[in-house]
Amino acid sequence: MNRLAKRIAREAIVLRIIWMLVFLLVWQIAVPLLGLVVLAQLVFRLIYAAPHQNLMSFGDSLSQYLLQIGRFEVFSTDEKPWPIADWPQAYPAEGEAAYQSRKEVDTAE
Template sequence: MNNSNQAIDRESLVLRVVWMLVFFFVWQLAELVLLGIVVVQLILKLSKGHPSSDLMAFGDSVSQYIAQIGRFGTFNTEQKPWPLADWPKPRPAEVEMVDLAKKFH
């Protein structure tokens, strides 16, 4: 490899390290947001008997976002997470619904 290619690779790696540091701090904030969602969902489940579907969707998006940061930081992808890419879309919940008819028979 010639010197110009090595210099470009080194600059690219330095820029990636900067992004990794930025996303490290974003990861810390996202973990706190996710913890808040977990606590609120627990309180809602205990008080109302069911969690918020809006918070379920947002929590899934935050979880996917944290995973995207992890994938970028571990060199599994070159795609940078939000705000440099789209925010992850929530997936359908995998909550088992209890059939009340079966429960009382």
Template sequence: MSDINENIKSEKQWLRGLFMILFLVVYEIAEMVLVAVTLVQFLFSIITGSNNANLRQFGDSLAQFAQQTIAFLTYNSETKPFPFADWPQASRRIAEDEQDEQQAPPTTGS
């Protein structure tokens, strides 16, 4: 019973709870940004016939941010995500795909 009382009175627990509420709100905003990025990327691909590399990189870093946020919210990480840590960089895979596209010869339409 005394452990429960100590946990209830623990400033560390309540502070983490406040951060969790903050990151729940931030996660909801990130979901709205995801919808916007998805729509803009789709429109870009409809208009130009290819995707936008900058949006792909941002989308990848946004996905990493979401993963970091979920890990914090579910107690799988004690590391607070952005803005308490650096914004995640796009993965190497995205950069390699981008280089491959730049090196590929242009295709001719049929």
């Protein structure tokens, strides 16, 4: 390997380390945020007997974001998560149906 190739490889790993540190800090914020979403969803479920649609969607996309960070951190992928890439889209819910207000039920009929 020539000197230029070694220098480029060294610069690439230094840049990767910087991104890894940034995403490690983001992880430290996102995990407690997911915990708050879980608690809010639990309270909503206990009060209304069904989960909240927006909390379901945000919680799912946030958990996918954490997955993307984890995969980047352990070198499973070179794709950087948001804000470099798009925010992950939530998957369709497979569990309980989301809460619908009376207004939503009336307009659906």
